[in-house]
Amino acid sequence: MAATFVPKLLDDCGSCPIRQRAVCARCEPDELQHLEQIKYYRSFEAGQTVIWSGDRMDFVASVVTGVATLTQTMEDGRRQMVGLLLPSDFVGRPGRGSASYDVTAATDMVMCCFRRKPFEDLLLSTPHVAQRLLEMTLDELDAAREWLLLLGRKTALERIASLLVIIARRRAALGSTSAGGAVVFDLPLTREQMADYLGLTLETVSRKMTDLRQKGMITIAGNRRVTITDLDALAAVTGDDSDGPAVGQPVPGPMRRYAKGGA
Amino acid sequence: MAATFVPKLLDDCGSCPIRQRAVCARCEPDELQHLEQIKYYRSFEAGQTVIWSGDRMDFVASVVTGVATLTQTMEDGRRQMVGLLLPSDFVGRPGRGSASYDVTAATDMVMCCFRRKPFEDLLLSTPHVAQRLLEMTLDELDAAREWLLLLGRKTALERIASLLVIIARRRAALGSTSAGGAVVFDLPLTREQMADYLGLTLETVSRKMTDLRQKGMITIAGNRRVTITDLDALAAVTGDDSDGPAVGQPVPGPMRRYAKGGA
């Protein structure tokens, strides 16, 4: 129930699980010491709100363990996720004193927080933090642009497959057990949260998950535990041209007006 | 026909129209001199491709005049715009030697290019360029997240209204003639390009533009020249809660399952 959080183990950045990927990744020992002076840990339980959009935000942070979401909500309640924060991801914007989005813990979570003002000073004084932050922000922008393609042009089935592949790949990058073909992981999101990510309804998410299951591409145990039978096969359903083309999986709807290019 | 391009006038950064907003905005005179040594201008005609996704890219650049687009294309031809670059916007990613997206001139355009390697060196040596680039990248990320909401949750009419407001506001920021209520500008995009931005088909764009015209919110002259009769009224159609709420403009479809929030 309570967040499994052992701050004692983390007081030393050297043993931090996200040390190599977070905003501090490039820091020299002396810079790290500086960071350690302004850092503190906060833990959240699944479902807890970290901060509401518009609220005063006096810190920035790294996700250490767990998963958080950034969401935007329209006045009538329509909701769109605009960020999915996995371990090592950065929260908050230097130079801005209020939150732009709702930040919510999707799972039990631990964040490594830095008071904002000292962190901003650090950005000006230690280039390695600023450089890493720029790099991470550019990565996030690339991810957001992939996301635009997903929301703008992909079918519901392609969206689901894309999300599963994204999660599977990020899990693998963090060093989980991903055997050759099959990948197993616990979904950090409910169907509704998946829908918010994908620009769909939870019913459509459910239906298309069922489709993938019936096609033998995934198995689902207890709603959350997903086994991807064959990651490459699933990747072929995403519509992306990563390695092997998605040929043989003809696109349901649109098959026209694609003679463009025009050099 | 040919790009109206007067590089002579721009050799001096002091007279550059985007001097205050571009990646060089924070530069001191000596830093600017350094930039001037590695810069060169390129001009493009409307429709020309600046670079193809995947191609080698040995420069980064700022848009000086005109409009460019970043687009992603799926194998079957589905296309989604993922960036709309107006004057002062930045093109290219430091540290990456190839283009991630197709870059196309939507109008006649002039770009101020910097050779990539020297620019990357500059990022490490002159903090003002790196700081400004981080700020601009964060702004782009925010814009991308607004775009995610648009593609994920907005109706076709809301999307059109949103795009018109975005263009109108950016034009105003660059100091065009925006009288109190009415705003006039030339659309820098064809219906098809608007559709690529909005995740719609060009037919739907055309239909909804007609709807806005019939509602008296805009007038259209010669396909491209748009007059926004009342910017605030149009903003109310976007679904955003900027100033005045969008009440009184009930959302067509979804009116349920919005009881969330959960503190």
Added chain:
DNA sequence: CGCCTCTTTGAAGAAGGTCAAGCACGGTGG
């Protein structure tokens, strides 16, 4: 003046959304 491209408009169809039950897993208490 005429071609060409871009745009508009119409009619039919499909993907996904909406509303409404019913199901299942996991946790709780008897």
Added chain:
DNA sequence: CCACCGTGCTTGACCTTCTTCAAAGAGGCG
């Protein structure tokens, strides 16, 4: 240890929005 309960998930029937296919209209440039 097992029945109960609640939240989250699945499934069904119907409907709306947007897409698809098709054709005609308008603006711009040669």
